[in-house]
Amino acid sequence: MPELRQDIVTGSWVVIATDRALRPTDFSKVRAAEPETGDCPFDPGHETMTPLEVAAIRHDDTEPNSPGWQVRVVPNKFPAFEAGERVEESSAMFPRRAADGSHEVIIHTPDHEKSLATMTVEEVTLILRVYRHRYRANSENPDVRYIHIIVNHGRESGASLEHSHSQLFGVPLVPALVQQELAGASWHHKSKGECVFCRILREELDAGVRIVGETDGFVALAPFASRMPFEVWLVPRLHQESLDMISDGRLEDFAQILKGVLGRYREKFDDPPYNYYIHSAPCDGLNYEYYHWHLEMFPKLTTLGGFELGTSMMINVTTPEHAAAFLGSGLET
Numbered sequence: 001m002p003e004l005r006q007d008i009v010t011g012s013w014v015v016i017a018t019d020r021a022l023r024p025t026d027f028s029k030v031r032a033a034e035p036e037t038g039d040c041p042f043d044p045g046h047e048t049m050t051p052l053e054v055a056a057i058r059h060d061d062t063e064p065n066s067p068g069w070q071v072r073v074v075p076n077k078f079p080a081f082e083a084g085e086r087v088e089e090s091s092a093m094f095p096r097r098a099a100d101g102s103h104e105v106i107i108h109t110p111d112h113e114k115s116l117a118t119m120t121v122e123e124v125t126l127i128l129r130v131y132r133h134r135y136r137a138n139s140e141n142p143d144v145r146y147i148h149i150i151v152n153h154g155r156e157s158g159a160s161l162e163h164s165h166s167q168l169f170g171v172p173l174v175p176a177l178v179q180q181e182l183a184g185a186s187w188h189h190k191s192k193g194e195c196v197f198c199r200i201l202r203e204e205l206d207a208g209v210r211i212v213g214e215t216d217g218f219v220a221l222a223p224f225a226s227r228m229p230f231e232v233w234l235v236p237r238l239h240q241e242s243l244d245m246i247s248d249g250r251l252e253d254f255a256q257i258l259k260g261v262l263g264r265y266r267e268k269f270d271d272p273p274y275n276y277y278i279h280s281a282p283c284d285g286l287n288y289e290y291y292h293w294h295l296e297m298f299p300k301l302t303t304l305g306g307f308e309l310g311t312s313m314m315i316n317v318t319t320p321e322h323a324a325a326f327l328g329s330g331l332e333t
């Protein structure tokens with residue numbers, strides 16, 4: 001049963017989720033053999049190998065938990081956050097709380113071999129439509145204060161299954177990095193009278209040296225203080241605080257630029273492991289009009305060492321200007 005523990009020196013929260021160690025690949029230094037395609041729990045025909053689906057885009061004449069789906073959402077079998085957890089009593093010295101919340105898996109496609117970079121824009125659009133749907137559904141959960149959607153692609157990035165999927169974490173608190181962004185955005189809005197992300201977009205488009213690609217609705221840029229080599233942010237041009245506000249028309253545009261940059265990673269680094277995640281306003285009922293949602297992504301080309309782990313200060317060996325030139329040349333968006 002997962003629980004949250006707080007470090008009383010730094011105030012940082014940690015999720016202790018020992019069941020997740022039951023996943024076959026954890027703690028294994030040796031690269032575990034991929035399951036044979038026939039054993040994959042995300043393949044059509046294997047719906048009984050996962051918990052019951054909570055949502056799906058499927059053909060009209062098909063039943064839940066049977067083949068015929070295009071995108072399928074199931075609770076995570078080894079959740080980091082779960083409803084109704086009860087933990088031992090908290091104390092001043094050992095603060096702890098239940099890891100209440102939710103943890104879902106969004107299976108992108110019935111096709112074991114496809115990835116976001118090799119799907120059609122229409123297929124990626126369906127996945128992003130499901131993101132919006134699950135974001136809205138989970139924000140109704142009173143235990144959930146922040147929703148974090150991620151993709152880990154490739155074993156080295158943390159994926160425990162090869163079959164293309166996203167994860168949605170419904171977190172009962174606002175994580176530290178998100179709080180930092182909220183504090184910075186709020187300060188900028190109060191003192192400068194505008195959204196800091198809208199300002200970044202305007203200045204970056206003027207400067208032009210860190211732009212990776214553009215569509216009508218989105219800008220892909222290598223951020224000025226990139227923490228990782230070839231880090232890219234996808235920022236909607238329209239000021240919106242959270243992902244659930246995206247319109248139908250913009251979903252396809254979002255799919256196009258996401259697939260475009262992932263295609264570049266695939267082409268330039270030979271299908272590298274990568275991570276992406278979406279930063280969006282908390283869903284705790286407070287006002288976050290000053291915030292501006294976005295997606296952050298990077299290929300997993302380096303490993304964090306003692307300096308980075310001990311200081312939270314990254315050493316990036318590639319300039320974002322180089323990254324933008326290298327990734328952006330010829331990006332078809």
Ligand SMILES: [Zn+2]
Pocket residue numbers: 037040041042043111112163
């Ligand atoms: Zn599969």
Ligand SMILES: [Zn+2]
Pocket residue numbers: 195196197198199238239240291292
């Ligand atoms: Zn903005």
Ligand SMILES: [Zn+2]
Pocket residue numbers: 181279294296
């Ligand atoms: Zn962010």
